[in-house]
Amino acid sequence: xxxxxxxxxxxxxxxxxxxxxxxxxxxxxxxxxxxxxxxxxxxxxxxxxxxxxxxxxxxxxxxxxxxxxxxxxxxxxxxxxxxxxxxxxxxxxxxxxx
Numbered sequence: 001x002x003x004x005x006x007x008x009x010x011x012x013x014x015x016x017x018x019x020x021x022x023x024x025x026x027x028x029x030x031x032x033x034x035x036x037x038x039x040x041x042x043x044x045x046x047x048x049x050x051x052x053x054x055x056x057x058x059x060x061x062x063x064x065x066x067x068x069x070x071x072x073x074x075x076x077x078x079x080x081x082x083x084x085x086x087x088x089x090x091x092x093x094x095x096x097x098x
Contacts, residue, residue, distance in 0.1 A: 009034055010064030018064050028054040039067060040075035 004021040011017055018036040028046040033039065041061070044054040059074045061067055067074075 009036070012036070012064075012068075028052075030054065034064075034067075036064065036067065038077040040077070 002024060004023045007020045007022070009018045009020045018034055020032050020034055020041065022030060022032045024030045028044065030042070030044040031040065032042040034041055039060070040058055042056050043058045044056050047053055047055045061071065061074065
């Protein structure tokens with residue numbers, strides 16, 4: 001796998017730049033993620049059709065402005081907060097993390 005490519009995606013109202021990170025692997029697989037909330041903007045996979053052209057299987061937008069205008073959480077990275085699970089523990093080979 002190659003290193004991710006980084007491209008500008010826009011600027012927030014406070015002047016902070018937002019970028020897209022694209023990861024590609026052989027066989028036509030490509031994922032693009034923003035550093036604005038870890039939004040998965042595109043995920044291209046090999047097609048089963050005769051054309052063989054990769055297809056994007058993620059609903060997303062082409063511009064940062066569309067994400068800033070409000071959306072139904074297209075491509076959102078969902079995760080809980082540790083405080084939601086009082087007895088939760090994360091085990092590592094080195095140590096336990098509460």
